[in-house]
Amino acid sequence: MRALRPFAGMGRLVPVRLRGWVRGSEIALVLLAAVTGCLGGLAVAGMSAAAQTLREILYRLPAGERLSSLARLPTDAVLGFPFLGPALGGLVLGVLILAIGHGRKRRAAIDPIEANALHGGRMSLRDSGEVAAQNIVSNGCGASVGLEAGYTQVAAGIASRLGSAFEMRRSDLRTLVGCGSAAAIAAAFGSPLTGAFYAYELVIGTYTIASLAPVVVAALCGSLVARALAPNPALIDVGALALGKGTALGAADTLPCLLLGLVCAGLAVALMRGVTWVEHGVRATRLPVPLRPALGGLCVGLLAWVTTPQVLSGGHGALHLHLAPETSLTVTALAGLIAAKAAASAVSIGSGFRGGLFFTSLFLGALVGRLFAQIAPLVWPDFADFGLAPIGYAVVGMSAFAAAIVGGPLTMTFLALEMTGSFPVTALVLAAVIASSLTVRKTFGYSFATWRFHLRGESIRSAHDIGWMRSLTVGRMMRRDIRPVSLDTPMATFLRAHPLGSPSRVVLVDQFGRYAGIVLVPEAHAHAAVIGLGEPAHLSDIARDTDAFLLADMSAKQAAEAFDGAESEALAVLDSAENRHVIGLLTESHTLKRYSDELDRQRRAMLGETA
Known part of the structure; x- marks a missing residue:
């Protein structure tokens, strides 16, 4: 298996004394984590810029304009028919799949969670680069997938390569892979705490004193490098989280947030199963694997043409719109957008586009939160007495839905804290996240990543090291x-x-x-x-x-x-x-x-x- 083959000869490129110092010193591990963080931040900025450039070329977008923030698809797209953009990207992706698999037996690329759970942190940098390239094409053509999976894949692959060059111990190599993932998520959202806890909960599998310094340093370095290269605007204006009726948040506000968490859990499980159903349906067509993304891309493009471009790509621009206080949609419009975005994501991933549901889950959760805030008063007469505004419920729903999909409750709680700066709202987010995570764990048993492992026959429920x-x-x-x-x-x-x-x-x-x-x-x-x-x-x-x-x-x-x-x-x-x-x-x-x-x-x- 090429992905697990030792990096033959790499250790000889590093002086023996330097290798010995890195293997035996915690300070050296922290310094290597800082290097990993900087490289991860560079990778995130580069991938983001490449995907945005593809969207601007393919859809004739102004510089910096987000595809999902458009009211309608532009009519002057490259092909003249903008709904063909994802299909064109699917064809390019099919060519990449053929080129990558030509002349050699392929196996699924090992992602950071699988690497740390089964292989002691060993990943193939070549496989990671191939996954990142496919992710850029998928997101750049408008398929409804995020870049976060590619971010973590390439950053963790770089970390694994560095650690293997220094012949690090199994536990230290696993920590360094976690550092790469932490840097990637911190760089993607400008949120160091979110990146660090993503590594602890999802990649390393546990929090320890020994891993605190390297993971946090990597997350800080990744975030700083990405901000320096591509400053990200805040997703939420804290002032928009106005309290209903001017009252302070209280313990009673926890009740609707718990209910919202349960709703998000049910919808998240439906989305994960929906991806599997689409995969089975696409497989039943017996269409050659390289042509499946083109078919899925055509479906997604037509869906965006009929509904709204907000269903395309990761959804960053659309999330900005729906977290703005001036944005207001009817109940029917919100429900339709939720269904359309979920369908676009399921079709995109199920047909073979590369990417994940990280940002999709944030966007869908925000929509579910706003829909909840509009429907609840109709069936719950006392709902208007609670102190959280509709934007606040959007934040709670965003975190609860993402916790159900991604599987990191504290990760999403810290993301809400770093995005809003509001401790009272974060406390409500924590309650909803716990309800959502517990419900998914007891009824479904998997996050999206571990569900995919289960479908492949791997018994991985978390990143805990069971490879030994x-x-x-x-x-x-x-x-x-x-x-x-x-x-x-x-x-x-x-x-x-x-x-x-x-x-x-x-x-x-x-x-x-x-x-x-x-x-x-x-x-x-x-x-x-x-x-x-x-x-x-x-x-x-x-x-x-x-x-x-x-x-x-x-x-x-x-x-x-x-x-x-x-x-x-x-x-x-x-x-x-x-x-x-x-x-x-x-x-x-x-x-x-x-x-x-x-x-x-x-x-x-x-x-x-x-x-």
């Missing part, structure tokens, strides 16, 4: 110095060759060298003493576990389950279930000890202990 568990296989733990005995060996001969005090377990094989069970030496001597050596006795009479065995590629967890099922303290290891040739022996006690040692090593790594 998979690498701790039976083949690594078993004893190989075993001498099987033929099942036809006379009992007397066996007892002379294996007196009491010799190794207590002997593996049996039949005349064809196939596994035939295990004999306990003390049990063989006891059996002979009972029946007498003059009586006919056979090893097959006392053979145990004839149908219970292990395979070399089993994990420690699978081995433990096999021991429990067989109720045996030791099992033979075979090359395959078909050949049944014995290659080793493994005991339950040794398995549990190795597993415990690995758990302790992981605990020490989490606490920053190197010894």
Whole structure:
């Protein structure tokens, strides 16, 4: 697998003393995180500029104009038919897919979450660059996908490459990949705290004192570099969060926010399942993979032509519009826009465009919040007595919907805080985010990223490092110095060759060298003493576990389950279930000890202990 291949020769490019200092010094890790943050900020600014340039060329936009902020699609687009823009981008994306996959077997690129969960932080920078290029084309042509997935992919890929060059330890490399992701999100939103907690919750999987300094430094550096290159206007004017009836927010305001969180959770699950349904539908057409984005792009373009350009691209311009106090839509218009944007996103991702639902979830959540603020008074007479204004509900809905899709409740809470600067509103956001996250976790069980892993057959629920568990296989733990005995060996001969005090377990094989069970030496001597050596006795009479065995590629967890099922303290290891040739022996006690040692090593790594 090319994505997991060690970066051969990279370590030789770095002096040995420098590598040793970086591996053994927390200060060096922080400095490397700062470099990662700066490079991540540059990557975000470059990708954003490239996608915006494509949109300006394809749709004849004025410099800096957002596609999703337009009232109607321009009629002077490059093709003369602006609804063909996403289809053209789909064709270009199909050509990229063909070019990337030409002459070599492809596998899905490893993203930061998967890299840290299964591969100890190792990613392919080449794969990451390819994903970023496809993401730029997808977003730049107007497909309803965000750039955040590409941002984190390329920034984390750079971090992994740097860490591999210094031959960093597994735990430090995972932290550095988290630093790259933190820098990318911080640069995308100008929000260092959001970037840091994105790394903790989604990429590293946990918060530790050891990872605090490098992750925060990377997020700050990424944000500063991106702001210097491409200043981002604030998404929300704090003054727009006026309180209803001039009253202060109170505990009672939590109730409608909790309800809004539940609504966002249900709609988010529907969106995630909708993407899967579209994928199944597109696959059922049997259209070649490179042509599927063009078909999806045509559908999205026609949808934007019939409804509004706000369904196109990530939705930054549209979000600005709907977080402005002067923007007002009817209930019908808001509901229609929510349905259209959700459909455009599902079709875009389901048909093969590269990107994610990060910003889409923010935009949809803001719309759901505003719709909630308009519908609630019609069914809840006391709703007008609550202190939060409609824009405030938009912020709450934005955070709750994104927490359900992305899977980072604290990430979205800090995003709301950094965007609004309002602690009272952030407290309400936290309540809604908790309700949304808990509901999705208990009813659906996945965020969008982990749902995609589940569909691919990977059992990843978070970024917690479970890769070491998979690498701790039976083949690594078993004893190989075993001498099987033929099942036809006379009992007397066996007892002379294996007196009491010799190794207590002997593996049996039949005349064809196939596994035939295990004999306990003390049990063989006891059996002979009972029946007498003059009586006919056979090893097959006392053979145990004839149908219970292990395979070399089993994990420690699978081995433990096999021991429990067989109720045996030791099992033979075979090359395959078909050949049944014995290659080793493994005991339950040794398995549990190795597993415990690995758990302790992981605990020490989490606490920053190197010894």
